[in-house]
Amino acid sequence: MSDNTLFLRLAAPMQSWGTSSRFQLRRTDAHPSKSGVLGLLLCAMGVGRRDSAQALEKLLPLVMGVRVDHPGKLEWDYHTAGAGVGIRSADGKIKSTASTMEYETLLSRRQYLCDASFLVALQGGAGTISDCVRALEDPVWPIFLGRKCCVPSETVFAGTGSFATISEALSSLPWHARPHDAVGLGGSANHELEIFVECPAGSALPEHAQLAYDAPRSFGYWDYGARWVVNGTVKVAVGKPPQLSSDSPGRRDPYGPDWSALRRDRLEHDNYLCVFCKSPAVDVHHLDYGDVRLDTLRSVCKICHDACTMLEYGNDMHRQRVDPSDPGQRPALRRQIDRLVADRRISRRRHLLEMGRGIAADYFDGLPGCWETRSR
Numbered sequence: 001m002s003d004n005t006l007f008l009r010l011a012a013p014m015q016s017w018g019t020s021s022r023f024q025l026r027r028t029d030a031h032p033s034k035s036g037v038l039g040l041l042l043c044a045m046g047v048g049r050r051d052s053a054q055a056l057e058k059l060l061p062l063v064m065g066v067r068v069d070h071p072g073k074l075e076w077d078y079h080t081a082g083a084g085v086g087i088r089s090a091d092g093k094i095k096s097t098a099s100t101m102e103y104e105t106l107l108s109r110r111q112y113l114c115d116a117s118f119l120v121a122l123q124g125g126a127g128t129i130s131d132c133v134r135a136l137e138d139p140v141w142p143i144f145l146g147r148k149c150c151v152p153s154e155t156v157f158a159g160t161g162s163f164a165t166i167s168e169a170l171s172s173l174p175w176h177a178r179p180h181d182a183v184g185l186g187g188s189a190n191h192e193l194e195i196f197v198e199c200p201a202g203s204a205l206p207e208h209a210q211l212a213y214d215a216p217r218s219f220g221y222w223d224y225g226a227r228w229v230v231n232g233t234v235k236v237a238v239g240k241p242p243q244l245s246s247d248s249p250g251r252r253d254p255y256g257p258d259w260s261a262l263r264r265d266r267l268e269h270d271n272y273l274c275v276f277c278k279s280p281a282v283d284v285h286h287l288d289y290g291d292v293r294l295d296t297l298r299s300v301c302k303i304c305h306d307a308c309t310m311l312e313y314g315n316d317m318h319r320q321r322v323d324p325s326d327p328g329q330r331p332a333l334r335r336q337i338d339r340l341v342a343d344r345r346i347s348r349r350r351h352l353l354e355m356g357r358g359i360a361a362d363y364f365d366g367l368p369g370c371w372e373t374r375s376r
């Protein structure tokens with residue numbers, strides 16, 4: 001086989017592609033991360049964390065592109081871990097209840113992309129591509145979409161081909177339409193889909209290229225590099241939707257059919273800057289999920305978005321929304337950001353100390369790509 005491109009179909013009831021969140025609040029990105037996808041391949045190959053650096057030297061140069069066939073819906077899960085087991089919290093201590101001295105449960109909130117479907121293309125040397133194909137056809141360990149609980153609902157290996165560019169590869173396969181999608185299309189043969197394409201090392205950087213810190217060099221000691229990613233669209237043919245056996249009701253997307261365009265309009269309106277701290281904005285915060293329009297959205301950076309969400313959780317689990325552009329809410333938001341930054345710095349120092357003492361080795365026995373194993 002001399003094909004230079006591998007296709008993966010990533011579809012599941014739940015997926016989670018976290019690249020920045022740690023500890024109590026763990027977000028997913030809106031599309032698969034390179035660290036998650038390469039972690040999935042390492043699982044299929046049966047490469048553990050400690051041996052990952054050598055395997056990643058071969059996999060990391062693969063250029064990745066993602067096509068969003070169905071963006072899915074974001075959901076939060078209220079998550080508990082370690083009840084009665086004793087898990088270290090971010091400050092390095094095992095928390096116990098004062099009255100009974102029993103180990104406390106750690107609480108976290110985890111975000112998932114529900115019902116999403118992506119086409120991922122990986123492009124590179126024919127040898128590496130055929131190694132990946134062999135592994136996906138007969139995986140050593142179970143493969144999952146970002147977290148172990150996110151089991152694929154379709155076969156992940158979606159074929160190979162030879163293409164000049166990643167964009168060409170992503171536009172070559174028809175849209176993975178669903179029964180209810182076809183109704184609204186009116187037989188259109190040109191469906192526009194959003195894509196995220198990695199800029200190959202050394203190539204000229206297009207305008208609006210964004211940095212993604214998800215290029216893993218090792219899962220053994222968590223070493224990530226950055227890569228440039230460009231957001232665009234492709235027009236593709238519409239695949240034949242599967243037939244439903246019964247007349248099931250259609251699903252409504254609470255973000256609305258125009259969410260991608262609305263999100264981009266808001267980011268452009270704010271010059272791609274966070275309305276709170278003027279760092280580059282990568283997220284858009286909702287002021288009202290029941291009334292989504294340009295005026296009820298705010299461009300934010302990841303840390304300001306995390307701070308808004310944590311404040312909202314403190315205020316009746318999201319019912320009172322936080323507006324990062326409201327001067328009245330600045331002091332509370334500022335305090336929350338300070339807490340987040342301090343927490344992350346201390347945790348980082350503790351992590352490095354543990355590595356130095358060799359203690360961390362015992363923590364990393366799990367599968368690649370899964371954060372959960374880390375704190376045990």
Ligand SMILES: [Zn+2]
Pocket residue numbers: 274275276277278279300301302303304305
């Ligand atoms: Zn910000």
